[in-house]
Amino acid sequence: MPTITDLPCEVVASILRNLDSLQSLLRSLLVCRHFYSSMKESSGVEATIVQQQITPALLPYSVAVMEASRLPYPRIEDSVRNLLDTLFHEPAQLTSRVRTMPRRLIGIMARTHDVVHRLATDFATDSWARLSQADASSASKSLSLSPAEYFRFCRALYQVELFYSLFRGEPGDSTGTFEESMNPWFFSRQPPWENEQLGCVQEFLEAKLAEASLDVVAHEVEFGEFSIDYLTVGGDNHWRQLWLAQGIGFTYQLMNASSYDVKQALLTSGSDGGRANLPEALAGVFEADPEDVILEDYSEEEIQSLVLLGDDTDTDMGPYESWRAAHYDLPRADWLMLSDDAWLRERAYVLWDLERIQTHHLLELFGGSPQSPGPVYHDEDLEEMQESFDERSNIWQRGGSGYWSKGDYSMIVWPSQSEEKSA
Secondary structure: OOOHHHOOHHHHHHHHOOOOOHHHHHHHHHHOHHHHHHHHHOOOHHHHHHHHHOOOOOHHHHHHHHHHHOOOOOOOHHHHHHHHHHHHHOHHHHHHHHHHOOHHHHHHHHHHHHHHHHHHHHHHHHHHHHHHHHOOOOOOOOOOOOHHHHHHHHHHHHHHHHHHHHHOOOOOOOOOOOHHHHHHHOHHHOOHHHHHHHHHHHHHHHHHHHHHHHHHHHHEHHHHHOOOOOOOOOOOOHHHHHHHOOOHHHHHHHHOOOOHHHHHHHHHHHOOOOOOOHHHHHHOOOOOOOOOOEHHHOOHHHHHHHHOOOOOOOOOOHHHHHHHHHHOOOEHHHOOOOHHHHHHHHOOOOOOOHHHHHHOOHHHHHOOOOOOOOOOOOHHHHHHHHHHHHHHHHHHHOOOEEEOEOOEOOOEEOHHHHHHHHO
């Protein structure tokens, strides 16, 4: 009886093209040499799989992120602007590149999408759980994202990664690159609710990074010497923004690090990376309006001009209606990254479909007073952090290193101990 190894290579390749991921392809190739030979003799197997794994609407963003990561330092203005022009105006050009892309680059795209998918799923699940707690009578605790919602969560993650890849400065620079061009090239091509989606994702990533790094940042002696802040949230925490600027893969790796030592090594390596501050960039998108005209007083034509900036592949009005409910009585300068709206961004308020919003009566929630405060710390917490900086700095200056706890020096390594270990 014939077996699959008796099939012609082109038939086997056709079967392989229907696998759901490159990981599945790799496992198949390890099982049978004939599978490997069939793939080698047939071009486009990996490209076809990736195009099935990444939805058509997301594929241009995936290619743009990969292309951005390959741009040399220092970044060249024309290269950055041309890539963004292509993404916003001719996305099909980016999609067409996949067919002729080397296997190595296709693999990078697939791995990045795996991270995007997992982070998008985590954020959606976390934010919906918060909504359920805030309004248990109207919001179901179970979550099944619509295709449009899944697209929005993933697109925002891709755009955050694209921002960091394009506007991160060279290692050692104290600032990002092309800071004066971020608005015309990037943010101003999107309506405010889509930029607020980036703010939602950025704060989700920051919360995850803060949680994953806390043990190291609050206890490692060397990090105390550098007074690395583990309380301040947002753009004013420059160390945290430096680590976030290393990209979503860095944050995801830190979230899943297996030990304290692995986290410490990762944070140390990221300390020498280039800088970019997304919260500050978003907060500076809109200049203050001298007349302080509030959103409610804008004409329909002015509102429509904002709507037309939106992605053609996402015409659902849920994000716009949610954003409008939260900002109807505010002037332009307060349309993005308002500190009072942190509780809304935790709940991904501009990422849900209108049908879900209406079904669960969420506009009333989004347009009302905050249901819970943002991150809160007290003067005592700041004093305790400063005391830890002082103690750890003193230990570092005397040659000590390792894990510090208040009142416990048992895990500090002193120079004599290091010499004994190396002897």
